[in-house]
Amino acid sequence: MLRISSAELDAAFVAAPVRSIQGVIVRPITKYALVLAMPKSHRLAEMDRVPVQELRSEKINLFPSYMNPGSVGALRTWLVRHTGAGVNVVAEEPPDQAIEAVSLGGPIAFISSRVAKSMSVPGVVFKPMSPAPLMTLAIAYLKDNPAPILASLLRTIDEVASAHQEELPPDGEVLVGEPVAQARPGARQSPPLRPLA
Numbered sequence: 293m294l295r296i297s298s299a300e301l302d303a304a305f306v307a308a309p310v311r312s313i314q315g316v317i318v319r320p321i322t323k324y325a326l327v328l329a330m331p332k333s334h335r336l337a338e339m340d341r342v343p344v345q346e347l348r349s350e351k352i353n354l355f356p357s358y359m360n361p362g363s364v365g366a367l368r369t370w371l372v373r374h375t376g377a378g379v380n381v382v383a384e385e386p387p388d389q390a391i392e393a394v395s396l397g398g399p400i401a402f403i404s405s406r407v408a409k410s411m412s413v414p415g416v417v418f419k420p421m422s423p424a425p426l427m428t429l430a431i432a433y434l435k436d437n438p439a440p441i442l443a444s445l446l447r448t449i450d451e452v453a454s455a456h457q458e459e460l461p462p463d464g465e466v467l468v469g470e471p472v473a474q475a476r477p478g479a480r481q482s483p484p485l486r487p488l489a
Contacts, residue, residue, distance in 0.1 A: 296432050302442045308428040309362040309469035318430045319446075321453050325405040325424040325461055326367070329394045332417050336400075341422040344374040351399035353383040353390040363427065366469035367402070370425055391416060406458060424461040 295301045297313045308318055328342055336342050336350075352371075357364045371379045382399050383390070390401035395415045404427070408418035431449060433442055 293432060296434060299434060299437075302437060302439050303431055303433040303445055306430050306432050307360055307363045308430040309366050309467065310360060310430070310432065311362050315435050316432055317435050318432045321429045321431060321449055322457055323426045323428050323460060323464075323466065324458050325420065325426055325464060326402045327405045327408050327424075328419045328421060329391050329401045329403050329408065329413075329416055330419065331394055331397050332415055333397075334400070334417075336419065337417045339419060342419050344371070344421050344423060345376075347371065347400070347421075348375040348377050349380065351380055351382040353385055353393055353399045353401040354379070354381045355390075355402065356384040356386065359386065362469045363467065366467040367425060369469070370465070370467055374423070420461060422461075423463040423465050426460060426464040426466045428466065 293304075293306070293311055293313050293316060296304055296316050305321075306318065308320065310318055328336070328347075330337055336346055339346075354367070355364050368379050368381075383393065385393060385401075387401070387403050387407070390398075391403065391411075391413055393399070394401050395413050397415075402425075403418065405418075405420070431446070433446075
C-alpha cells in the first residue's frame, strides 16, 4: 500500500481488509474463502468441513503480519471470536512456505480456496471451514492517478471479474478489520521471500 501511496506503483492487487492510507482507493473485485491445509494424517483431515471451534487448541502457521497487517489482524480476530480462545500461532510463513511445512507434518495453514483447488501436494489435504472466512480480492490505486493504463486495467477488471466469481459457502463470513496505522519511517522492512525447494 505504501508503494501505491508513493506512486511507485500504479495499482496492486490486495487481499482486503488492508491498512487505510489517505488518497488510496481499495476497490473490491471478488470474494473467496480461506481453507485449511493440513497433513493427511491430521485428526481433522477426515472431516468434510472443519468446524472453526476445532481449531481452538491447534498449532497454526499463519500468514506473516508484515505481508498484510489488516488481513492478518482480521483473521486473528475472527478466529478468536469463533474459537473463544487465543490463536496458537507457532509459525508465520507465506502461503507457499506454509504448505511446504504442512507437507512435512507441520502445523495447519490457511490458503485461498482457488489456490487449493489448483494444487496437489503429496501428504496435504485442503478442508473448508464452517463457518468459512471470506477474504476480498481488491485492487488498490491512487485516487487521482491519471494514468491511461490504470483506467484500462479498471475497465478490464469490470469486464472480466463478473465471469470469474467463485461460489461462496452459504455460511461464509467476510473478514473485516480496523484500519491499521501506517508504518513509521525506518520501521522493519519485509524480509525477502524464499522460493519453495
